[in-house]
Amino acid sequence: MLRELNIKNFALVEDMNISFEPGLNVILGETGSGKSNIIDSLSILLGDRAQKDKIRQGTNRAYISAAFDIDDNEEVIKKLKERSIEVCDEPLIISKEISLNSSSVTRINNIISPASFVKELAEHLIDIYGQFENINILSKSMQRNFIDSFANYKHQEDLLEFKNSYENYLKLQRDLENFSKSPEEIGRDLDFLKFQIDEINNSNVLSINEEELEAKLTLIENSQELKENASKILNLLDYDDESILTNLGRTISFSEKIESRDENFLELRERLNRSYIEIEDIKYEISSYFESLDFDEAEYKDLDNKRSILFEMKRKYGNSIHDIKSYLEDALQKVNQIENYEKIIEDKKNKLNNIEMDLVKSAQIISKTRKDIANKLKEQIETQLQELEMKDSKFEVDFKEIPLSRDGIDEITFYISFNINEPLKELSTVASGGEISRFMLAVKSIEANVDEIPTLIFDEIDSGISGNAGNIVGKKLKNLSNSHQLLCISHLPQIISKGDNLFLVYKEVDNGKMTSKIKKLTYEEKIQSLAKIIEGDNYSNHTYLTAKKMIDDNLRGAK
Template sequence: MLTQLYIQNIAVIEKTSIEFQPGFNIFTGETGAGKSILIDAISAVLGFRTSRDLIRTGADKAIVTALFDRLSQDTVDALAEFGYEPEEDGSLLLSREFSAEGKNTCKIGGRPATVSILREVAQTLINIHGQHDNQALMAPDKHIKFIDSFADTENLLASYRQQYAQLQDIRKQLEKLNVDEAEKAYRIDLLTYQIDEISDADLKPGEEEELIVQKKRIGNSAKIVESITQADAALNGDDESEGLVAMLGTAKDAIAMAGRYFTNLEEMAARVDEIYYELREYASDIRNYTTDLDFDEGDIDRIELRLDTIYKLKHKYGSSVEEILSYLEKSTEELSSINHSEELQQKLNAQLAQVTYNAQKMAEELSERRQQAAILFTDAVGEELKFLDMPFVRLEVKNEIGALSADGIDNMEFMISTNPGEPPKPLSKIASGGELSRIMLSLKNVIADKDQVGTLIFDEIDTGVSGRAAQKIGQKLAQVSKGRQIICVTHLAQVASYADNHLLIEKNIRNARTYTEVHSLDKAERIHEIARIIGGADITDTVLKNAEEMLRLAEKQA
């Protein structure tokens, strides 16, 4: 359950902290006050995609945090899966910070998290149902998802889709093999030429880089010889002077002699002794380099020729030696598969038959479960619709069995009959806006019983509804809130009157800037706000009495 929401620098909201209660929480306010911004803020902290345009003008970053308690087992399991756990008191804090530069910082329980992990955990905490959900009812291809949610087919559908993906992969492999003989002969000739060309080059990983180093070394051979000769002379000496090693050896012996009489010099003598032997080792290594400096100018031609070969192969087969070798491996595999295409084709056809059989059986099992669930689903939705003053509306699920697809063999579409005696017709063609809102609420309520999500958010679910139907929606939301937390944005007094916690969103202008604030209303303030919704700008005593009576009746019915 969501207990607290903190918002900073989101659109017109500079800073606000909102306290939520168990049961039915309502947001009301003037049009444009920022109700949709609250939903955007909640969506952001749940890990959904958000825009930098949401950041308040002049601010560098925006922050949203959400505190939850009474976590479901689904949430605890999701947290454990990603290595998180609730606080000792059973609460959980989610936070998200995003900047104008596009940087995102997400945290779960104070620990860093990715946006995808945040979203995975959050979907066990809150479901948001907005006006766009009504559009799902207008798209027949989305209807099957409602049945799957009700039928709890998630595991079976996931297993089926694995089989279907394997089926599609085998079909693609067969398509590659099913080329005509002329094309096959052309591919064999081309692949053979390419394989021979790359193989003859006998490339080695890292070879190009090593050749470039050798080329640079030969090109600077004179400088290298001169530098190493100078270093050798400085360390080992020459005909005219002794080197640093000999000089340091003399100094070492002298300090050691003096150290016999001055104990303070003993540590220095030991350190100089270490340096002497280390320097002598370096001098020996430098001398060895002077004997190994044998640059063959002819090698530069060999290196250039080799680099040219690599360059030509890169131009054809990849941007690096490693990519060329990878191309060689893939070409060899393809040539092998073509040469053994008949054998491979037989093998793939056998696999195709088996996987098709498995997928078909799973699709049929899935279909049977869906059709059984559809009967229970339509009955449950029918009961909801009766409560919402739509007693004669009958929902049916039309199902046409087709070929295997990602969703199985079912093509399901919701059909409704709005009046007795009328045949059911596609929902998308005959439902009005108000009917869609109530049908969607019915569907959501039926599906909601199938999960453990503790908070449901309805963003203007009452669009297109008024009068008694609006009152019924308020009653239904209040009824559902007995089992889980409901948060609802509404423009209707009939819905707002059923709230356990009424939150007012107000927009004010200070110093030529717009600020949105959220307040929890007491009873007197609720009466005034409901009166405003009923009567608009002119709030008379009669309107106030009507508002008070509406609240009283709602409390009695709830």
């Protein structure tokens, strides 16, 4: 149940706090007073897109919050626990902040939560019925969706699986269309692919080690400079009178003389000997390195040619040898497909046909479930319409088989007759505004019992209704409020008088700005407001007494 709604800086509302109670809560007020702001704020809070132009002029952000009693709402409690949101004895608080300069932020019990999750919760908290649903229910697609909404969980799962399979079916259809080509196109593609395959294979590019190739070419192209520096090292090591090895040899000779007189010098002399051996070994390795820098022209041309081939292949088929290899594998696969074109086409068609047959079977199961639902719904709607004093009404759901689509094979049309001896006709062609409103109230009454949603909101359910029809709708709403909390925006005295709680929305100029406000009416204010609605501001004593009787009759009925 909706316990409290708080709205700040939203449209005409500066700061509004409303405490709702069980039963029938009726919101009244003059046109333009801001009644719709209450429904709009709730819709946005519970998942509708937050429009920044709803932020009150002169402010940067709007804030909406609602408190719900969820003690007996098992579905909501279950979903909260799945999200690890603590469930306690306190009301569930959902809030949303809409900012001019940043994205909207939604919180559940002060924990930031995705709006999509709030929308999931809302399906088990509140059902908001607006006037636009009168138009929607006239659409055949919405009528089909309406039938589906009464189905069990298994049917919903079947529908989802069917839609996913149908999307896959469409994808395979597109793949088959894209794969299908004329013999001339196939021949051209095959010739070109074989040319590319031969070019890659004949180039031997896949056998090239790119790192080794680049290293060898770098060595050859810098060999002259390398030899010059190696030669200088060899000269410094051994090939002149003041070379390192010559001087080191002299050093060893002196050390031997010292060591012959002082055995403590033995270790230093041995280290000098080892250094001589190490440097002499280095000299021989550098000498070998120097000789290895002799390259013939043929070797260089061969390596340079490989580099040119590699460059050309990379330009055509990829940025690396790995890419070229992948291109070759893909080309070979395409050639295989083309050479086995007929078989592949046949396999694809067979697969498509099998999926189509499975889809048809699933669609038939879905259709049967819909027909079962429609049969039950026919009785329920006719019963509800009788309770709304439309005793001669007849309702039928017509099924017409159509080509397979993502919604199945059913075109569903609602047929209705509101009067005795009147033939059944499409709902979209025969219903007046008042009749549609009563039909939708019948529908919502059935939905409320099926879904067990605790709070129902009716935004001007009285559209097109007056006189006795209004009284009948009021009684229906009153009865419905015995099992559900109802919030109704209404202009109709017959409905307003039956409200357990009446709230008046009005406008005031506050600090130079027009502001929408709300107050809960006392017993006397209820009578006065109802009298104004019946006759106007200058109502007579007779109208006052009429309004009082209507209010009192409701109170006596409540007792």
